Amino acid sequence: MSEKCCGSNEKELITIEDNEPCCDHKTVNAPSADTGHTDGCCSYHPEKTGSENETDSCCASHQSDEAMETEETSCRTSSSSVVEFPTGNTTPAPSDKGEKTEYRIHGMDCPSCAVTIEKGLNRLDDIQEVNVNYNTAKLQVSGSSALSLDTIENEVQKLGYTAEPLKQNKHYRTYDVVGMDCGSCAKSIENHLSTISSVNDVRVNFSTGKMKVAHENSVDDIVSEVSKIGYKASLLTDSNKPAEKTKNKEKYGLITVSGILIALGLIGSFTALPIILSTLLYAAAIVISGYKPVKSAYYAIKSRSLDMNVLMSAAAIGAALIGEWFEGATVVWLFALGNALQNRSIEQTRKSISNLMDLAPSEAWIKVGTELVKKPVEDVSVGETVVIKPGDRIPLDGEIIQGETSVNQAPITGESIPVDKMIGDIVYAGTINESGSLEVKVTKLVEDTTISNIIHLVEEAQEQKAPTEAFIDKFASIYTPIVFAIALAVIVLPPLFGFGAWGEWVYKGLALLVVACPCALVISTPVAIVSAIGNAAKNGVLIKGGTFLEKAGTIKSIAFDKTGTLTEGKPKVSDIDSLTVPEDELISLAFTLEDYSTHPIAKTVVDYAKDTGIQPKNGELFKSIAGKGVQATINGKTYYAGNLKLFKEMDISLDSVKTNVEKIQSQGKTVVIIGTEQEIMGIISVSDTIRNTTIEALKGLKQAGVNELAMLTGDNEGTAKMISKETNVNRYFAELMPEDKVGAIKQLQKEGHKVAMVGDGINDAPALATSDLGIAMGGAGTDTAMETADIVLMADNLEKLPHTVKLSRKALTIIKQNIWFALIVKFVALALIFPGWLTLWMAVLSDTGAAVIVILNALRLLKVNE
Known part of the structure; x- marks a missing residue:
């Protein structure tokens, strides 16, 4: 036996058989002495590591017993192999796939937005992989170590969306910084914090007022250091995130202003107000409501993405160019209003996950000696003791070592009735301690708790496309460019061949552009699926x-x-038929006989006797009779407990009990017969309830x-x-x-x-x-x-x-309703274009309005009760 370095933590050792490769247990996250590969295996059998690069790892050369050493890393191929990991302020090198960072994206209102962001970020030099999921509003980015987090956020912002780093990103914590009034202030904070050994990296963004720090010391230390140079920092947590609400208020404010401008322009057109003034009011409304979609459209085109921002912007600008200022203003205003309503509705579906995340407390009271210390749950280790007061939520999974209580497990299991818990029982993070005070030994880290696994599984589930959703996405990817091409043909070809004026066909083509947005159709399935999965969770x-x-x-x-x-899967005593002795005497005899048996049925009989308070007798000469039962001598007489076969072999008359035994067995029950070589004393029936x-x-x-x-x-x-x-x-x-x-x-x-x-x-x-x-x-x-x-x-x-x-059947019904509704609205709009009955604002309303209705219909799945 030997100890080898197989842990992902520094200097973690495990004991394994000699010559057994530790790669079968864990991967060593340390650079090898020879190659610098980060995922090497300290093993005598490098061929089992699974890849050529990994076979070069630190202990690969078993042929030589010479120790391989570097300045910070050593590895010996002796019977006690140890890898010493680098210590100090060292940032691990990124793997071949790059470091993965996750963000929450705000502002996406249909799956095409996700495609636009993916294409936009893929243009960056240091990006290796980008994945945006519309359902969960999550962005995952893998990139080289040179890739700046600010670069990602700025690029996303250019596309018209907001990227918020998720707290699951363990490398960085995000702070709000107050008091900066220029870019040099941000540089001063960066320079100051960079001198602290426990700070691995710091990035301060003056424009957003945010600071991201990868540090090993406490949050209070960082706040204190920032205050030393004249600024105020506070950790950004879920409880102090007003930014999104503020942005929503600003968004609705701009929509209201542009709506008022359109109304004034419309009133002016019916009065003696000069036409130029009404036009200026419409133009102002276009600028206010259209700034964001036009900016997003610009970057979408750069990314070779044809999303709804491009289509709507083209329609609005085209309307203005042909003098339809009111139509252009109405297009962008309805589009902005529709997006705001969509975003608000979509957030309701995403709350199914955020609500789960909020179940477990962020801090826990840890027992240290005789004192209680409050710690963030991320800093609590396995084996520490957490104290939970009555009425509090349990912060981490663990085993009760002191106290009794009832626990409301509804957040995890959906059970409506609290479950009684005592010493030795397992409790789960996010559940509620109803009554007694508890001391719980932590058995899982915060990222491994049952609630964390649930959140992870639900998010993964929401990221997977259902067959219907995949089909609709494929349909939309074909439908949009075809309709876009038809719209261009409608604008150019008829007037070119003398079939009507340019203005008339340009207007029809612009309306067709708006109808080319498959928003309601694309959104019809994912919102329903996310809502249903959230309800189920x-x-x-x-x-x-x-x-x-x-x-x-x-x-x-x-x-x-x-x-x-x-x-239940747990047999219980269901009937007792005492024939020649009192019932208590029969149970006492059965207790004595079965107490030395390991058979599950015997254990059931013993547990029943204990629960009823009956004591066993003094027995001796216990013997197990394979496949038949047990025997023991009690007060000098031999007694038996077993099946019908056992007593048949003893030539006892079974006429009085055989019919009864067969009847009991026909009911699915197991029979335990108690008796001697002379008589049957009673029958105990055991069944799985x-x-x-x-x-x-x-x-x-x-x-x-x-x-x-x-x-x-x-x-x-x-x-x-x-x-x-x-x-x-x-x-x-x-x-x-x-x-x-x-x-x-x-x-x-x-x-x-x-x-x-x-x-x-x-x-x-x-x-x-x-x-x-x-x-x-x-x-x-x-x-x-x-x-x-x-x-x-x-x-x-x-x-x-x-x-x-x-819930599943309801979801299928709603998905079908949404798809048919979206398609019918789309085809009706298409049919109304060529007679000239469909105005631009009606086209926008048919698209954004249909999308909002589809979302609201899907939201009904959140309310489906049992």
């Missing part, structure tokens, strides 16, 4: 993407694993339109038949091995059903994978379940399954 159900949401809406058959899904929520859940599924409910079990035919009657499932498959469950799923599929499989995500993995939709239960306690299934029920019951099916 709030109710303790994780749907891992739009694909699975759509599949859930088409499911007509659901197969359930029996043990632990339909039933059906969950309280099962029958109601299955009833709800049938009401939701799931016609076929099947049960898969390894139990015998009698047990399966009895459970199927009690639960009301349509059919059952009995005496199945795990691999047989796959065959049952395939059989249901051959019968023409779209089949979902519900199991625990571990034992039922093959069946879950074979089914059209895999649904796992109890995700709050099982990381495997969260990883393997398509849908995860966080609570360990079926209570939320009917809601999930109803």
